[in-house]
Every structure is written in C-alpha cells, then in structure tokens.
Amino acid sequence: MSDKNILTLGYTRVSGKKQVKEGDGLGSQEARIREYARNRSYPAPSMMFTDDRSGGTEIRPGLAAMLKFLIKNRGSDCIVIIDDITRLARDITVHHKLRAAIAATGARLECPSFEFGDSSDDLLVENLLASVSQHQRQKNGEQVRNRMRGRLLNGYWCFSSKPPAYEFARINAQNTLIRVEPIASIVTEALMGFATGRFQTQAEVQRFLQDSSGYPKLTDGTVKFDRVTEMLTCVLYAGMIEYLPWDVSIRKGCHQGLITYDTYQRIQQRLNENAKAPARADLSQHFPLRQAVQCAHCGRLLGGAFSRGRNAEYPYYFCLNKKCESYRKSFSSDEMHEEFEALLKMMSPAMEIIDVASTIFREAWDKRSVGSTERTAQLRQEIGSTDKLIGLMIDRVASSSNPQLVEAYETRLIDLQRKKVALAEKIENSEKNLPDFDATLRTALAFLASPWKLWETGKLEDRRAVRKLVFTEHLQYAPGMGFRTAETTLPFKVLADLTTQDVGMVRTTGVEPVYPKVRDFKSLASTSFATSA
Secondary structure, X not given: OOHHHEEEEEEEEXXXXXXXXXXXXXXXXXXXXXXXXXXXXXXXXXXXXXEOOOOOOOOOHHHHHHHHHHHHOOOOEEEEEEOXXXXXXXXXXXXXXXXHHHHHOOOEEEEOOEOOOOOHHHHHHHHHHHHHHHHHHHHHHHHHHHHHHHHHHOOOOOOOOOOOOEEEEEEOOEEEEEEOOOHHHHHHHHHHHHHHOOOOOHHHHHHHHHHOOOOOOOOOOOOXXXXXXXXXXXXXXXXXXXXXXXXXXXXXXXXXXXXXXXXXXXXHHHHHOOOOOOOOOOOOOOOOOXXXXXXXXXXXXXXXXXXXXXXXXXXXXXXXXXXXXXXOOXXXXXHHHHHHHXXXXXXXXXXXHHHHHHHHHHHHHHHHHXXXXXXXXXXXXXXXXXXXXXXXXXXXXXXXXXXXXXXXXXHHHHHHHHHHHHHHHHHHHHHOOOOOHXXXXXXXXXXXXXXXXXXXXXXXXXXXXXXXXXXXXXXXXXXXXXXXXXXXXXXXXXXXXXXXXXXXXXXXXXXOOOOHHHHHHHHHHHHHHHHHO
C-alpha cells in the first residue's frame, strides 16, 4: 500500500487544564509525534486530537472525536501515534478498552518508546507497562492527597473551590483564605440574620442576597437556592476546618471566621428544625404588614393589592375569606399604616423607664464580668470530661469488629469533637474582656425606646424586623376600629409593667425594692447574659 493511502493521526493528552496553560506538555508531545512520523516516512499527521483529562478515565472528548473520525474513515490505512504509552491511559482496564476500540476501527496504534505487538511477550510487556502507569497515577494521587490532608490538619483550606466572601492570598508562604469586602459583610449579615430569626427561612436569605448589590449573582440577577444552603452549612465561615471524607476532624482554621462557632451551631439547629413555610415572594414596600395582620372578624391573614383610581393605582388591604362579612371590603393601606405607626409610638416608654432598664442591664453586665472566672473553670472541667469520652470512643472504635457499632461510635466521636471545639471557643470568649456596655447595648436600648423609628426607615427588612421584635403574634385589624390589643414580646411587656408603676429612688434604709416586676426583669436580664456566655 502506498504512502498516499496512509492516514496519520496524532493523540496528545495532559492530566488537567492547568497543564495546558502552564508548560508545554501538549507541544512537546506533538513534536515527538511528528518526528516519529518523519523517521518512519509516514505522511505528516493530518489531525491532532488532544485532551486535558485524567488517564484513569475513558470519557474524554478528544478521544471520542478521534474514534468517531476513525470509524468514518474505516476504509483508509489509519495510524494513530501517541508520544508514550502513558498518554493513552493510566489505568490497565481503560488501556485495554481503548486499545480494543482503536483496533475495532482497523487503525494501528504506534508509539516512539514502545512497539505494540500481538505475541505473548509483546502483550506481557504492554500489560506490565500499563500496570506501572496505573501504579504511578495512583501513587501520585496518594501523595497529593496526603499533602493536601496535611494542610487541612494544619488548618489551611487546600481545595481550589472557596466559599463566597473569601479569596486566597500568600501569607507566610502559605495559601490562606482572606476576607473579601463587601461580600464578607453581606454574608455575615445573612448568617447572623438566619441564626437570630431575622430570616425565618432560607428563601428569605435568598431574597436578601439577591437584593444586596455587592453579592455575586448569576447573569439573570438571581442567587441559586443551593448556594444559600451551602452558605448556611459551610463551617469555614465559623473560622473552622473539617473534612470528614479524609478523616480530618473539626479544628480551628488559619483564616478569619465571619461568625462564631456557636452561631454556626445555632444555624444548624434551625436547619434541622421542622421546616417553616417560606415567606411570600411578593412582599413589597407597599404592603409591609401583609402576612402580619389578620382580619378582626374571621382571623384570616389580610391580602393586599392595587386598585385603579381615576388618575393612578392605590394600595389597599382586604380580607380573602369568602365567608367573612368583610370579604373584599378594601381599606386604604395608608390609613392602616398610620394607625400601626401610632400603635408603635404608644409603646415608647418614658425615658425614666429606659433609664431603669439600662441600670438593670448594666448590673447584669457587671455580674457577668465578675463571674467569668468561675464560668471558665466550669468550661475547662467540661472539656476534660469531653476529652475522656473522646478517648473512650476511640478505644471502642479500635476494638469493635461490628460495622454498625463502629459507625455509631464514629458518629458519636464526631459530635464530641464538635462539642469540644464549641467549649474551647466559649473559654476563649470568656477570657476576653467584655466589650463596652454602652457601645454594645446602645442600639438595643434605642430600639426599645422608640421602635417606630426603625419602622420609619421605610426598608422592608427593617419593617419586618419591627413586627417580629415587638409582637409575638399576628395583629388583628378592623376598619373604623383600628388594631385590637396585641401580644407584645417580653421586653416590651416588662417596660409596660414598669410604666404603670411609680418609679423613684430606693430609700437608703437598706430595704429591698418593692417592685417585683423590676426584680423579674433583672433576673431575666441576668439569665439572658448567662445564656449568651
């Protein structure tokens, strides 16, 4: 057969896209292939097929295109040249599959460093080389995995994928995650909002991220729901490292967290609670009380819509219950909002009451500071007990031959390790000096003094926060009658009780104060600070 009937092809491969950009692996392979063709007096390769995939898989677009081309040109004398046997595959099973696929098209496979043959000796050598290639791939994989696992054990995130709000920077000769603003602040607000209940559902977190101009979104301006779930379950945001597939238990990372580990645990607890119905997607600044106000006649939540007037459209609320006497009787949203603002202003206590509450909070704050040493000792004792349980679980895992028991012990061991990390964080926080009282509680006291000011910002998130922080249940409203008495949250209840009593200086005779509600409030404040500690 003359050279004119010979069709020469080349196949080159590197293991990943990084090797395509860095180095000249594909170029050097192609040079060797062309040199081999010249030395054999073959026509220059008419086509070069390339891949940037691992040799351990047979699913490669370049290889598939080459096989398709060989099948189409089955009548020609086709020769496929590879630079080395390792370029075809690094897995003995994949090697034999690809050899058979090429042979089935009638093409021949040739290589500068090895001569393929059909004798038993040739096949033995080929199998040995294919096995060595597979071993090299597996050994390289083990070495890379061990190096990466070592970095994880040292507290460094070693994977190329990184969560939003972080990027890699070279610090002390180590690739370390660092914060990226303003994304970091947005993510922190989202995480804290879900942990504290400001965002009741993941859908609300999703809408918050979509409304945040600095957060990265898809081309259509949306944030995937899966991205929200990944964010809420990402322990990296708590400044921790954990990778259970490689037996890397939870430990403090070398990067700065956006939230505390305690906050992260509260988020996981909320995620594991019974799912709540997602808030309506059509909530808007025109209807901030939708989903919060019930019809006073039937108790059904009011709906809201625009009604067309002579010159414009106007927002109205109305009852959707067909059996209610107020069904479809709309009333102005402006009127309802004005009455709600008046209700909030009525709840603003006198400054004397705020001063009393501030004094009580300050006493609780000081008591917490005095008792920090005792709390730290208790936490250290609890860590010691947890360490003993961890050792016990490790011994049970090592001595048990029952797979189900081993799995149960390992699950318990993971929980204990996470508990130990949480206790260590509490000790670290308790040993720090408490922040300034005025700077810490100024915002809270300002809200208690005038919750309507937050409502007046006009922001939908602020207005929804006011509803949740002030009222424990849905309000009821009837046109012409206004809002019925609403159940308020505990701080406002206590302030209301203080308002109905005479507030004055306690006589300097050493007697106990005669205001039981004040003592209750003080106890509540002390309990709250102790719990947060």
